Amino acid sequence: MLIAPAQDHELAALAVLVNSAYRGELATKGWTSESYLLGGQRTDAASLRADLAANPGSALLTLRDAEGDTPHACVWVQPPNGEGEADAWYVGMVTVSPLRQAGGIGRTMLEAAEAYARARGGKSMEMTVISVRDTLIAWYERRGYRLTGQTEPFPYGDERFGVPQRDDLHFVVMEKAL
Incomplete structure (x- = not known):
């Protein structure tokens, strides 16, 4: 397996x-x-x-079986923006093709994001998860992330993030020391 930052020409396939x-x-x-x-x-x-473009130093890491293959997993990793903890990197969009889930690839991608941040001076990781995603929150907790008690609002009205099916969504903030 090969993990590498996404190239511009791959972004459409990664969105899919x-x-x-x-x-x-x-x-x-x-x-x-x-x-x-x-x-x-x-x-x-x-x-x-x-x-x-808006987040210098960020990367969309991809995983593929071999050079030239289409990626079947990805993860977003972003350096601190100067607010709050100076060394907390953001990790998100941990994605594995549904046809390849439950085989450890998600864990591999999360670890790759952590290693990427650590190699660039990151001391901790932070993420947001939709509060009602209990199974996903538990999965992150098993990988060392903990709930901080902080929340962030869901961007209702901004369909770039989807069309909510319910009106009680918000994000919980999770973190992990590296």
């Missing part, structure tokens, strides 16, 4: 991968589906490109 893992019919074949919470897309190539 992310959307397939979290939304729609294929997502129901895996355990990470949030279709029961959100409709619409999770991301698109333009948003990924804009996020990479």
Whole structure:
């Protein structure tokens, strides 16, 4: 397996991968589906490109079986933005194709993001998870992340993040020391 930062020409395929893992019919074949919470897309190539441009030092790490293969997993990793803890990196969008889930690839991607941050001076990781995703929160807790007690609002009205199916969504903040 090969882990490497995404190239610009791969962003459209990565958007398809992310959307397939979290939304729609294929997502129901895996355990990470949030279709029961959100409709619409999770991301698109333009948003990924804009996020990479707006966050210098960020990377969308990909995993593929061999050079030239289409990625079947990815993870977003972003350096601190100067607010709060100066060494806390953000990790998100941990994605594995629904057809390849439950085989340790998600753990591999999370560890790759942590190693990427650590190699660049990161001392801790931070993430946000939709509060009602109990199974996912428990999965992160088994990997050393802990709930901080902090929450962030869900971006209702901004369909770039999906169309909420309920009105009680918010994010919980989790962190892990490296």
